[in-house]
Amino acid sequence: MKIKHLVIASALCIATLAPQCCWAGHKNTPAQSVPIIMMRSKRYVTNCSWSSEQVRMGGSEVSTYITGHGGEHDATARYTLDGDNANKFEMFEATVGYKDNTVEGRSAVFEVWVNGQKAASKGPLVSGDPPERMRVNIKGAKEVLLRIVPQRYNDTMNAMWGDPMLCTKYVEEEDNPSIDVKGEKHAFRANPNSFNGDEEINLPIPVYTGTHEFLLHYEYDKQKQRMTYTLTHTNAHPQVGATFTNAAPQNKAE
Numbered sequence: 001m002k003i004k005h006l007v008i009a010s011a012l013c014i015a016t017l018a019p020q021c022c023w024a025g026h027k028n029t030p031a032q033s034v035p036i037i038m039m040r041s042k043r044y045v046t047n048c049s050w051s052s053e054q055v056r057m058g059g060s061e062v063s064t065y066i067t068g069h070g071g072e073h074d075a076t077a078r079y080t081l082d083g084d085n086a087n088k089f090e091m092f093e094a095t096v097g098y099k100d101n102t103v104e105g106r107s108a109v110f111e112v113w114v115n116g117q118k119a120a121s122k123g124p125l126v127s128g129d130p131p132e133r134m135r136v137n138i139k140g141a142k143e144v145l146l147r148i149v150p151q152r153y154n155d156t157m158n159a160m161w162g163d164p165m166l167c168t169k170y171v172e173e174e175d176n177p178s179i180d181v182k183g184e185k186h187a188f189r190a191n192p193n194s195f196n197g198d199e200e201i202n203l204p205i206p207v208y209t210g211t212h213e214f215l216l217h218y219e220y221d222k223q224k225q226r227m228t229y230t231l232t233h234t235n236a237h238p239q240v241g242a243t244f245t246n247a248a249p250q251n252k253a254e
Helices: none
Strands: 033-035 043-046 048-051 055-057 060-062 065-068 075-080 091-098 107-114 117-126 132-137 143-150 159-167 179-183 186-190 193-195 198-200 215-221 226-232
Touching: 043 048, 048 075, 055 091, 055 159, 060 159, 065 075, 065 143, 091 117, 107 132, 107 159, 117 132, 143 159
Parallel strands: 179 226
Antiparallel strands: 033 159, 043 075, 048 065, 055 060, 065 159, 075 143, 091 132, 091 159, 107 117, 107 143, 179 186, 193 198, 215 226
């Protein structure tokens, strides 16, 4: 995949982090999905809590989440899938990382255990970095355990499973991997879109009054699928504000 330029859209654009497999209209939408926190089966939580209130991760909203409480112990949530839920679900999916505005320096590992065996892990993930998506095959699951393992004391605080879902169909990851993007106090994941034969992503840009030119600089690590960027406007007057003109940097990342 090549990213030849970025197109700066005339709006404040932030890539969504909602689990793509579990929303109607997506090409890989399974037959049914349900937030795991809504399961009525047996549920046990330790050093964490769950909520259906919206919070922000990586600049985007998640509508349900499980979050750690800090301290020295792991944060765990265990769900027993029996009765009508036995052998019903094939996939667990969630966005994992830290809530926006979490203090810097916290890190944790996110683990998914199925029937007493570790099925997947992600991390250590660090507060301030973009959240990541986990997609785990749980076919035949009778029990699903979600574990947040702190790297130091209190590191489970604000560590979250964002929009944790159980899906009735397992879906492989998309062919085109998403990119971790970080810059200008934003951190998120973006899936490149096709534009005139090239690849583009949307970047969040402040919108003010007036007209000024912006300078965009970015660095893209193709192997790690990571991008960092800075956006500056040298002739803007903060007290008046500034808007932007379209810019398309040429071939700075191959």
